[in-house]
Amino acid sequence: MTLSLTPKRKQRLFVILGLVALAAIAVGLTLYALRSNINLFFSPVQIAAGDAPFERQIRAGGMVKEGTVARDPESLDVAFVVTDYVDDLEVRYSGILPDLFREGQGVVVVGELQSEGWLRADQVLARHDENYMPPEVAQALEDAGYSPEDYQAKAAEVGERMEAQQQGASQ
Amino acid sequence: MQILMIPEIGHYALVIAMLMAAVQGVLPLAGAATRRPLWMAYARPMAAGQLLFVAIAYACLTASYMLDDFSVTNVANNSNSMLPWYYKLSAVWGNHEGSVLLWSLLLAAWGYFASRFSRELPRDMVARVLGVLGLVGTGFLAFVLVTSNPFERLLPNVPGDGADLNPLLQDIGLIMHPPMLYMGYVGFSVVFAFAIAALLGGRLDAAWARWARPWTNLAWAFLTVGIALGSWWAYYELGWGGWWFWDPVENASLLPWLTGTALMHSLAVTEKRGAFKSWTLLLAIFTFSLSLLGTFLVRSGVLTSVHAFANDPSRGQFILMLLGITVGLSLLVFALRAPRVGHKVGFTWLSRDALLLINNILLVIMTITVLMGTVYPLLLDALDLGKISVGPPYFNALFVPLTLLLALFMGLGQVARWKQTPVSLLVSRLWLAAVGAVVLGAALPLLFAERWSPAVAIGLIAALWIVLPMLRDLFEKARNASSVGAGLKKLSLAYWGMQLGHLGVAVTIVGVAVVSNYSIEQNVRMAPGDSVEVAGYTFTMNELSSRQGANFLADRANISVQHGDSSRSFAMNPEKRLYLATRMPMSQVALRPGFLRDLYVAMGEDLGDGSWALRVQYKPFVRWLWLGGLLMAFGGVLAVADKRYRRLATARDPEARAAPAPGREASA
Numbered sequence: 001m002t003l004s005l006t007p008k009r010k011q012r013l014f015v016i017l018g019l020v021a022l023a024a025i026a027v028g029l030t031l032y033a034l035r036s037n038i039n040l041f042f043s044p045v046q047i048a049a050g051d052a053p054f055e056r057q058i059r060a061g062g063m064v065k066e067g068t069v070a071r072d073p074e075s076l077d078v079a080f081v082v083t084d085y086v087d088d089l090e091v092r093y094s095g096i097l098p099d100l101f102r103e104g105q106g107v108v109v110v111g112e113l114q115s116e117g118w119l120r121a122d123q124v125l126a127r128h129d130e131n132y133m134p135p136e137v138a139q140a141l142e143d144a145g146y147s148p149e150d151y152q153a154k155a156a157e158v159g160e161r162m163e164a165q166q167q168g169a170s171q
Numbered sequence: 172m173q174i175l176m177i178p179e180i181g182h183y184a185l186v187i188a189m190l191m192a193a194v195q196g197v198l199p200l201a202g203a204a205t206r207r208p209l210w211m212a213y214a215r216p217m218a219a220g221q222l223l224f225v226a227i228a229y230a231c232l233t234a235s236y237m238l239d240d241f242s243v244t245n246v247a248n249n250s251n252s253m254l255p256w257y258y259k260l261s262a263v264w265g266n267h268e269g270s271v272l273l274w275s276l277l278l279a280a281w282g283y284f285a286s287r288f289s290r291e292l293p294r295d296m297v298a299r300v301l302g303v304l305g306l307v308g309t310g311f312l313a314f315v316l317v318t319s320n321p322f323e324r325l326l327p328n329v330p331g332d333g334a335d336l337n338p339l340l341q342d343i344g345l346i347m348h349p350p351m352l353y354m355g356y357v358g359f360s361v362v363f364a365f366a367i368a369a370l371l372g373g374r375l376d377a378a379w380a381r382w383a384r385p386w387t388n389l390a391w392a393f394l395t396v397g398i399a400l401g402s403w404w405a406y407y408e409l410g411w412g413g414w415w416f417w418d419p420v421e422n423a424s425l426l427p428w429l430t431g432t433a434l435m436h437s438l439a440v441t442e443k444r445g446a447f448k449s450w451t452l453l454l455a456i457f458t459f460s461l462s463l464l465g466t467f468l469v470r471s472g473v474l475t476s477v478h479a480f481a482n483d484p485s486r487g488q489f490i491l492m493l494l495g496i497t498v499g500l501s502l503l504v505f506a507l508r509a510p511r512v513g514h515k516v517g518f519t520w521l522s523r524d525a526l527l528l529i530n531n532i533l534l535v536i537m538t539i540t541v542l543m544g545t546v547y548p549l550l551l552d553a554l555d556l557g558k559i560s561v562g563p564p565y566f567n568a569l570f571v572p573l574t575l576l577l578a579l580f581m582g583l584g585q586v587a588r589w590k591q592t593p594v595s596l597l598v599s600r601l602w603l604a605a606v607g608a609v610v611l612g613a614a615l616p617l618l619f620a621e622r623w624s625p626a627v628a629i630g631l632i633a634a635l636w637i638v639l640p641m642l643r644d645l646f647e648k649a650r651n652a653s654s655v656g657a658g659l660k661k662l663s664l665a666y667w668g669m670q671l672g673h674l675g676v677a678v679t680i681v682g683v684a685v686v687s688n689y690s691i692e693q694n695v696r697m698a699p700g701d702s703v704e705v706a707g708y709t710f711t712m713n714e715l716s717s718r719q720g721a722n723f724l725a726d727r728a729n730i731s732v733q734h735g736d737s738s739r740s741f742a743m744n745p746e747k748r749l750y751l752a753t754r755m756p757m758s759q760v761a762l763r764p765g766f767l768r769d770l771y772v773a774m775g776e777d778l779g780d781g782s783w784a785l786r787v788q789y790k791p792f793v794r795w796l797w798l799g800g801l802l803m804a805f806g807g808v809l810a811v812a813d814k815r816y817r818r819l820a821t822a823r824d825p826e827a828r829a830a831p832a833p834g835r836e837a838s839a
Contacts, residue, residue, distance in 0.1 A: 015528075019532065022532060029568075029569060030569060033569055034561065036565075037562050037564045038559045038565075040558070041557075041560070059560060071778055071779070073780070075696065076694055076695075076784055095694050095784075096776060096786055099756040099757060110562075
């Protein structure tokens with residue numbers, strides 16, 4: 001059996017080869033782009049254990065520790081401590097904090113960990129969770145051998161207290 | 172007494188609607204398979220009945236909102252007696268239960284219109300289309316009734332007042348965005364039903380494509396407007412000045428848009444040339460499946476965002492099941508019944524057919540890249556392989572070059588002819604446009620900005636490369652007629668629709684290129700008396716005050732803005748609001764919109780000592796983003812108005828008439 005390439009077959013062959021080549025390029029580029037743009041999540045307990053890489057963009061999160069938010073009086077620089085109630089992480093940021101940012105509330109920061117142990121944040125995301133503690137943080141605590149329920153209860157207690165204070169202040 | 176029973180009436184109406192949808196889904200399909208006209212005749216009245224009863228249910232829920240019936244859980248959670256009436260109206264769909272009810276209502280409405288505007292279709296085709304729509308409707312109404320009943324009561328402890336609507340959603344953008352988006356999502360169900368009906372009936376000819384095209388265009392136009400509105404809403408409501416975040420929820424709406432765009436073009440080839448038939452059917456199936464996937468992502472609570480209302484895993488499972496059944500069954504039908512005859516029509520590499528094929532391939536690659544970036548983190552999380560997030564750089568790195576490639580082929584496509592185009596024709600028609608695009612695109616950025624940016628130049632070249640051949644084509648067509656007016660008048664609405672749609676793409680590309688590269692953002696600390704200069708505008712804060720709104724308290728900054736040395740100034744008044752019922756803060760942005768630039772001031776946070784952090788932005792050409800979207804949608808609608816679609820579709824392909832053997836239908 002000879003494989004004769006009629007013009008029509010030839011065209012079809014080229015279509016298929018073209019598709020395969022394009023798909024290969026697309027998949028290759030996609031994987032490359034994915035690899036260099038994935039942000040892994042770390043909680044303070046993981047960072048304290050030395051799991052997180054330095055000088056590469058990561059996401060970190062926990063609760064904003066009460067009484068630690070310090071604004072620079074001249075500029076928009078701000079520093080605060082993120083905690084999972086086991087370990088703490090100092091975060092420095094320059095810019096405007098989101099509306100829902102509060103002490104005692106869950107927060108996720110995106111940025112690079114510095115060799116001195118603090119994190120330079122490019123982005124701060126605040127969110128209100130019914131459990132106060134972001135689920136990623138609870139997961140990390142569990143992986144590190146802590147009982148997340150205890151810390152979640154602690155986070156909820158602090159969060160509720162801070163909220164009550166906030167409402168008292170604004171009324 | 173009657174007032175008290177409104178939710179129950181709504182609930183019963185919903186049950187009746189589901190039963191009617193089930194009848195509509197089963198009897199006509201069975202009738203078409205066994206050739207029983209009586210069974211097939213159930214399709215139209217059931218479609219009308221389904222719409223009527225879903226509409227009654229929807230009206231009942233709306234009434235509960237308007238009457239502040241806080242004994243209804245849904246109303247108590249999402250409304251408040253202080254909420255203005257128009258937000259009560261839109262709060263109906265500002266939550267999970269109400270939004271799936273709206274979805275069902277729109278699905279029933281599309282089904283009803285499909286039954287009204289199908290007089291010229293063969294009876295078995297109508298029966299199959301409406302039957303498939305009935306099955307989809309049954310699935311969705313069952314979803315509402317089983318997992319998301321909006322009429323659930325909070326008895327006997329009725330709260331005195333509601334928890335209020337999320338302040339981010341108290342806005343004109345939210346009133347319009349979801350209905351438009353849903354019209355698009357749901358509209359693709361009609362095209363999907365047409366595809367399945369074609370597979371079941373074995374009829375896949377030019378006439379079929381001509382029926383399917385207007386529905387595709389309409390659904391696509393609604394989706395386009397919905398996405399544009401969503402982007403506009405995010406721009407002014409979230410207070411960042413961003414217009415696209417590559418948020419999974421945004422991606423969920425972009426996915427069916429991309430395949431829908433591919434589908435429109437593939438349908439054109441199927442109608443005009445009888446080619447790409449199987450491919451068109453697959454695209455129709457995937458477009459609707461991606462609409463369902465979008466619903467799953469948004470409604471299942473796997474994503475955290477303003478769109479994810481509740482975390483109820485049973486809902487996610489139900490939608491995932493619906494999605495699985497839809498994709499599985501339709502692909503099974505496709506595998507069994509897809510047209511086996513290869514297309515007899517050949518074409519060369521320089522032809523409109525081939526260029527549209529490339530357009531389709533590029534759009535599908537774009538879909539896959541966006542899908543991967545969206546679903547990959549969810550998959551890893553589900554498999555317990557770590558929590559990651561994929562950021563905008565990934566999407567930009569892939570989407571931008573692919574769009575440019577698409578623009579390159581769009582320019583060629585304007586000139587290319589069906590089947591075969593001589594190279595000499597392409598060169599003679601396009602060389603001037605190519606030179607013009609490069610020269611103008613490279614030079615124009617110098618006129619607007621002090622800084623020449625290669626990215627902006629490339630964007631402008633791409634846009635001009637789309638627009639200039641279009642103008643050239645118009646010129647050719649007008650020149651060959653007796654007068655310019657006569658020549659332009661002779662062009663069909665479908666032609667104008669296509670050109671407008673492509674113009675819209677070019678306008679959006681210009682907007683994206685300029686606003687991404689020439690925007691200026693400054694975060695500043697300001698107290699009354701301070702001023703800051705951004706892009707030649709001087710912003711001076713005059714005073715800080717506070718005011719009380721209908722359901723919120725606001726801190727307000729009075730800022731006067733001066734351009735250059737001009738003596739005239741105008742005021743901008745951004746606010747930071749605290750909504751009383753939810754105690755949620757929100758930034759109300761002050762905008763000075765313009766055709767060539769927006770000025771944007773948002774209040775960040777109170778820094779104490781009487782000063783505030785302000786976000787001051789200069790956004791050139793940002794309006795072009797949405798203007799382009801509107802042009803695209805308008806083009807899509809214009810093409811639907813073409814008189815070709817109103818003509819009775821009597822002429823059918825001789826080839827297709829021979830294809831389906833009558834006996835095969837029963838065996839399917």
